[in-house]
Amino acid sequence: MLDPQGIYEVDVEAVRRTLGSSQAEGADGPGPVLVHALSGFVDAGAAGELAVEHLLERFEVTRLATFDVDALLDYRSRRPVMTFDADRYVGYDDPFLVVDHLRDAEGTGFLLLHGVEPDLQWERVVAGVRGLVERFGVSLTIGLHGIPMGVPHTRPASLTAHGTREGLVDDYSSYFGRVQVPGSLAALLEHRLGQTEHDAMGVTVHVPHYLAQSRYVPAAVVALEHLEKATGLALSTEGLSEAAEAARVEVAELVSENDEVAAVVRRLEEQYDAFARSVGRTSLLAQDGELPTADELGAEFERFLAQRDDQ
Structure with missing residues (x-):
């Protein structure tokens, strides 16, 4: 593996201003929390994306570390957006992967790793992030994202919490047994941090599968509320909660204007309620009958919205 420190640059002066002596491993008191949410992997309802937008808009931001994205992306498989105006190119959405320092509503500092999920050199990037975790004295690393599930929007949101050791997620129920899933850099980071005895966990919000492709604000609120619960940070979700209620x-x-969609939601409600009543059932994914797939139901939603726009 190439030197992990060669994949990023640290603004030493910014680190001194924001973290001071707390960046030193072993400093008195707990170190800062590192939150991460990267684009490119599954993020149903844009739960992680919306959470990051809220944090960046709400709190003071200082850039601490910048990764060399040009060495990490396969541009031909994930092409950045450019803007063409009449006779020339006038803009380019630069991909990035950075660590920022933020201060919450009470002035407590924390770190945010955000940007694009790398296509290449995962182990090197993970080793680089682990080096920053140790350099900045991070006390807990926590990831946020959403996954599509067969759950209705009319019931309390559920989530899966996972961590690198006992005690981090004891207050949460598990909806899954032992399963194999596609890997992500966020998951690999959590796994590798656990192997080196760093505390790390993740909050995965279950988003109704018929809303997975939308920007579903309630999912971001759930993610941020559980981030607050795990870390004690004050993240000012009040304004976002108002937007979440409007989305609901x-x-x-x-749903009320489309009988087919309403029927599916009722089936999901019955399934959810049966699960809530049954101690013996171990998975929200268990189904008593066939339900439309996410693609089928999403297509129905798209047809309905198109008809609505034409009226």
Whole structure:
């Protein structure tokens, strides 16, 4: 493996201003929390993306570390967006992967790793992040994202929490047994941090599968609320909660206007309620009958919205 420190640059002066002596491993008191949410992997409802947007808009941001994205992306498989205006190119959405320092509503500092998930050199990037975790004295690393599930929007949101040791997620129920899933850099980071005895965990919000492709604000609120629970940070979710309630109302209106979608939601409600009543059932994925797939139901939603726009 190439030197992990060669994959990023640290703004030493910014680190001194924001972290001071707390960056030293072994400093008095717990070190900062590192939150991460990367684009490119599954993020149903844009739960992690919306959470990051809220944090960046709400709190003071200082850039601490910048990764060499040009060495990490396969541009031909994931092409950045460029803007063409009449007779020339006028803009380019630069991909990035960075660590920022933020201060919450009470002035407590924390770190945020955000940007694109690398296509290449995962182990080197993970080793680099682990080096920053140790350099900055990070006390807990926690990831946020959403996954599509057969759950209705009308019931309390559920989630899967996972951690690198006992005690980190004892307050959460597990909805899955032993399964194999596609890998992600976020999952590999959590796994490797656990192997080196660093505390790390993740909050994975279960998003109704018929809303997985939308920007579903309630999913981000759930992610941030559980981030607060795990870390004690004050993340000012009040404004976002208002947007979440508006999103719920809009979805309810759309569902009420389409009998096929409403019927599926009722089936999901029955399944959810049966699971809630049954101690013996071990998975929210268990189904008593066939339900439409996410693609089928998403297509139905798209047809319905298109009809609505034409009226």
